[in-house]
Amino acid sequence: MIGWSNHTGKAVAFDRENVDTDQLIPARFMSTPRADGYGKFLLHDVRFDSDGSPYGDIALNNHLDASILVSGKNFGSGSSREAAVYALIDFGIRVVVAPSFGDIFASNAVNNSLLPARVSATDAAFLLSVSSDGAEGISVDLDHMTISTKDRVMNFDLDPVWRKKLLNGWDDIDLTLNHQDEVAAYREQLLDNQKWRFPVATG
Amino acid sequence: MMAATNLLDKLWDIHEIHRRQDGASLLWVDRHLVHEGSHHAFAKLADKGLVVAEPNLTFGVADHYAPTRGTPQSPAIARMIRTLEENTSKHGIECFGLDDPRQGIVHVIGPEQGLTLPGLLINCGDSHTSTHGAFGALAFGIGATEVAHVLSTQTIWQRKPKAMRLSVTGKFGLGVGAKDLALHWISKLGADGARGHAIEYVGEAVRALSMEGRMTLCNLSIEGGARFGLIAPDNKTFEYLKGRTYAPTDSHWEQALEYWATLSTDPDAQFEREVAIDASDVTPIVTWGTSPDEALPVSGRVPDPDELGAYESKGLQATLDYMGLTPGRPLDQIEVDQVFIGSCTNARIEDLREAAAVLSGRKARVPGMVAPGSMMIKAQAEAEGLDRVFIEAGLDWVNAGCSMCVAMNGDMVAPGKRCASTTNRNFQGRQGPGARTHLMSPAMVAAAAVTGRLTDVRPLLMGRNAA
Structure with missing residues (x-):
């Protein structure tokens, strides 16, 4: 992962609550290798009719260059499928702004450099309204935890652990390797004192 | 005197290998369950040239794409199952494939095989991993990047969730049970009502549930936003597990029982949130x-x-x-x-x-x-x-x-x-x-x-x- 601290781009609204991961990427696309690109699957059944024609009244379809998605509360609820994040990333989204996020989705997002920026319901309503048909020049600043439009600056919330990961582009596996000795000692101690934790098949 | 702790505190403490200053904990993972959807994680491992740290603590099963009649319905579906079998075999992981009599849904077979035990930390790349919390295990769903991390290190970074206690007093009426209770509380609190929390389910009505009912209740925790559901183990839990294929035996069973008996919330322990429900208010929903x-x-x-x-x-x-x-x-x-x-x-x-x-x-x-x-x-x-x-x-x-x-x-x-x-x-x-x-x-x-x-x-x- 590559760290980042600022992003400016076009925001677009998807004004719904509880946008679950089954909507973000319907399950039937998930056997596709990532290398094929997941952007076309993003919100597939919401964006396209059964013949595959895009709906004109979905703002996202008219702003394929958007990099900031604004939505309602509990965005990314539901399954743990990281493919929901891949669909957003491969579409070109770098930041999702919403009043709240599903816990697993938010964690998956950060692991892929996607910022889940939590804002107040009032700020979400403001951003939804200005970006209802796309809004250019929206800036997101991870250092100062702000989102700026041309006439307003507002704060967003993010777990400090996640902020640090996004800023530094940290990969957890590399971080964990620094703790190898502690992990080995922990395992040793389990084997000595709590052997029952290790499964052995019987019968 | 030691401070009173809740079940979540106890499970967290025993699995914590390291805590960073920013509050992130590095936790030991006792069981890791993988399925066809884990292909992204295995691909990450291959990219980085990493091996599976603890193949003996990792188990695979074909469930999401498993055909329910005859053979897989398309070549893409068949490929998903084959990829799982290839990945598990390559890394020396036991896999319950399509022809295995132990095959089934990952959150059903874990307990059924005795892989799920009280006091364990269980991860799986599936949000309904909360199911295993019915045994007093710290069980939560993770994404593909985290699956790759667990595969390669047998640990996971996680910030401790807040503790919520959901107390269910009274008795269920005829024809009413765990599913009705779950949909009832979720409809009252909302689909994000327990977001950021681990829910411990307590009370007479929860105790009265069978292990199957408890699994249904913990399974649905995530539909109310909670990544974790927990129920303290009791004799019903131990009876369910005794003699299961991978459950401990002999002196290990005795040792485990002794530890499991400590897995409950202390009387004075605190929770960040308390919710109370009367089981007699729950109707078919x-x-x-x-x-x-x-x-x-x-x-x-x-x-x-x-x-x-x-x-x-x-x-x-x-x-x-x-x-x-x-x-x-x-x-x-x-x-x-x-x-x-x-x-x-x-x-x-x-x-x-x-x-x-x-x-x-x-x-x-x-x-x-x-x-x-x-x-x-x-x-x-x-x-x-x-x-x-x-x-x-x-x-x-x-x-x-x-x-x-x-x-x-x-x-x-x-x-x-x-x-x-x-x-x-x-x-x-x-x-x-x-x-x-x-x-x-x-x-x-x-x-x-x-x-x-x-x-x-x-x-x-x-x-x-x-x-």
Whole structure:
């Protein structure tokens, strides 16, 4: 992962609550290798009719260059499928702004450099309204935890652990390797004192 | 004197290898369960040239794409299953593949095989991993990047969630159980009501639940936003586990029992949040919308957008359009096209008995499918004659897998069709593009099959021995 601290781009609204991961990427696309690109699957059944024609009244379809998605509360609820994040990333989204996020989705997002920026319901309503048909020049600043439009600056919330990961582009596996000795000692101690934790098949 | 701690504190403390200053904990993972969907994680491992740290603590199973009849429905589906088998075999991981008699849904077979035990930390790349919390295990769903991390290090970074206690006093009425309780609290608190929390379920009504019922309750924690559900283990838990294939034996069993007895919340322990429910307030409940919190007692009516504010009414109207429902319609007049009994929420032996108790000697008015949670449950159900009840009622009795809950194996509800389902998500398109899902208990699905519409099961249980 590559760290980042600022992003400016076009925001677009998807004004719904509880946008679950089954909507973000319907399950039937998930056997596709990532290398094929997941952007076309993003919100597939919401964006396209059964013949595959895009709906004109979905703002996202008219702003394929958007990099900031604004939505309602509990965005990314539901399954743990990281493919929901891949669909957003491969579409070109770098930041999702919403009043709240599903816990697993938010964690998956950060692991892929996607910022889940939590804002107040009032700020979400403001951003939804200005970006209802796309809004250019929206800036997101991870250092100062702000989102700026041309006439307003507002704060967003993010777990400090996640902020640090996004800023530094940290990969957890590399971080964990620094703790190898502690992990080995922990395992040793389990084997000595709590052997029952290790499964052995019987019968 | 030691400070009073809750069950979450105890489980967290024993698994914590390291805590960073910023609050992130590095936790030891006792069991890691993988399935076909883990292919992204194995690909990451291959990219980085990493090996699986603890293949003996890792188990694979084919479930999400498993065919419920015959062979896989497409080459892409067959490839997903083959990839799992190749990845597990390459890394020396035991895999319960399609031909294995132990195959089934990952959250069903974990407990069934004795892989799930109190006091363990269990991860799986699936949000319903909360199921295993029914045994007093710290169990939570993770994404592909985290799966790759667990595979390569047998640890996971996690910030400790807040602790919430959900107390259920009193007794359930006839025909009411764990599924009704779960949909009841989610409808009261919202689909994000417990976000950021681990829920410990306590109280007389929770104690009275069987292990199957407890698993249903913990399974649905995530539908209320909680990544973790927990129930302190008791004799019922230990009885369930004793003698299971991978459960500890002899002196290890004794040692484990001694530790498991400590796994409960201290009397004075604190919780960040407390919620209380009276079991006698819970009645047979069904979802009417496209989010699990959009649920009402079956005696209720479809909500009316005119009675809401502008923003809510817009969302509600879209939901009703998708569901093909008109405001004010009594829920028990909604006709269904088909039924589905299955999934990690409700496909265990007790769920099948509960449905069979309603269906016995009756005919289903609509088609439907019963997919047991595992091939071992399938065999047990057949030994008990439950398969005959389903088949004689006119339902299909098929093999184990996630099937029509997630529609990945090709088992789908057709566009615009309405399904009464024992599953966990009524999301748009979950059971197939355009599918309309109503969630409810196995007994309620059986009742819907018998009448062809959403139905209060209780009158159908009169004079019968409900399971």
